[in-house]
Amino acid sequence: MHYRSMFPDDLFAQLDRFQRDLQQAFDMESSIRGFARGGFPALNVGTTQKSIEMYVFAPGLEPGTIDVQLEQGVLTIAGQRTDDLHSQAQRATVQINERFAGSFRRVLTLPDEVDAESVSAHYRDGVLHISVARRESVQPRRISVH
Known part of the structure; x- marks a missing residue:
């Protein structure tokens, strides 16, 4: 304690x-x-047969201020969160400030099998959900036996 x-x-x-x-x-x-540092926003990344799913936990942001880019298999998530307490410095004396504020950037290298044309991003309740489809040529398919 x-x-x-x-x-x-x-x-x-x-x-x-x-x-x-x-x-x-x-x-x-x-x-x-x-990890103790370098982990904002926190990420969960998983895969399905058809896509790569990412959940980015970034509460307190406006959706329009989040920049998501995918270029040559590299996904970049960037933005900035304002410091509410310091912006109200005339009214509040900060005693404890544990919430991250400032610019952030997370960079993920995705596998070659992703389809860069099929990316979606939705922000709701402080969670950014990014879905990147896998190319159909690498998705498992069922072959019927006659």
Whole structure:
């Protein structure tokens, strides 16, 4: 359990926060949430016989601000999330800020079997769902025996 003081003048709380920030900056140990750094937005990627399905967990974004590009088998997801607390700096003193804010970019290399012309992306309830179809020539097919 971490001790967090709500009072900014507490020197020990500031040192504790500084130590945690340094540890997180250099900690690449995996956990239940994935890697400690470089993991925003979090991704789930799976495959079906007909497509590659990606779920990008990025709450607090406007769909129009998310940039999704597929070029030569490389999928890039980029955007920016604003920092609500710092934009209201005159009204609020920030005590704890654990939510990611700023620009982000995730890059995934997809297999050669994808059809770059059949990509769809939908954003709903903070989750971006990207579906990339596989080319028909690589999809399994049933061959009837006579």
